[in-house]
Amino acid sequence: MSGWRVGLDIGGTKIHGVLVGPDGSVRAEHRAATVVGPEGIVQGAVDAVLALRGEVSDDGAPGAVRLDGVGIGVPGVVDPATGSVRYAMNLGLDAEPFALAAAVSARLDGVRV
Numbered sequence: 560m561s562g563w564r565v566g567l568d569i570g571g572t573k574i575h576g577v578l579v580g581p582d583g584s585v586r587a588e589h590r591a592a593t594v595v596g597p598e599g600i601v602q603g604a605v606d607a608v609l610a611l612r613g614e615v616s617d618d619g620a621p622g623a624v625r626l627d628g629v630g631i632g633v634p635g636v637v638d639p640a641t642g643s644v645r646y647a648m649n650l651g652l653d654a655e656p657f658a659l660a661a662a663v664s665a666r667l668d669g670v671r672v
Contacts, residue, residue: 563624565608567631569593571649574603578611578624587614595651601662604631608667628671631659642672 562581567574571593578587589610594603612624635647642660644652660672 561625561627563612563626565611565626565629567604567607567629569600569604569631569633569650571595571634574607576607576611578614580615587611593650595649597652597657597662600633600650600652600659601666604629604659604663605666608663608670626667626670629663629667631663631672633659 564579565576566579567576574589574591574593576589577585578589580586589607591603591607593600608626608629612626615624633644633647634649635644635652637644638656641656642658643656644650644659645654645656646652664670664672
């Protein structure tokens with residue numbers, strides 16, 4: 560395990576992300592506008608992760624770090640067992656569960672979300 564992780568806060572207006580190093584320090588930050596709707600949310604999350612992990616490499620030089628995981632905070636009701644979100648109205652998600660964690664993980668080649 561590399562110890563590198565990404566944390567994302569996805570809100571109705573912006574996505575704020577941080578890259579956390581093995582020592583627990585924040586090594587990079589990224590902000591972007593939120594595109595409402597399932598596809599926009601997934602693409603925004605993936606874009607943020609890719610931007611953050613491109614900031615440094617495992618040896619500290621610019622490049623792409625190997626991530627141990629991605630944590631995502633969203634408004635609404637989250638099922639921690641499935642990573643599904645519902646009732647995130649400001650993100651365009653209603654009562655139907657949306658498998659956010661699985662969708663983001665699939666686009667990141669299986670990184671744990």
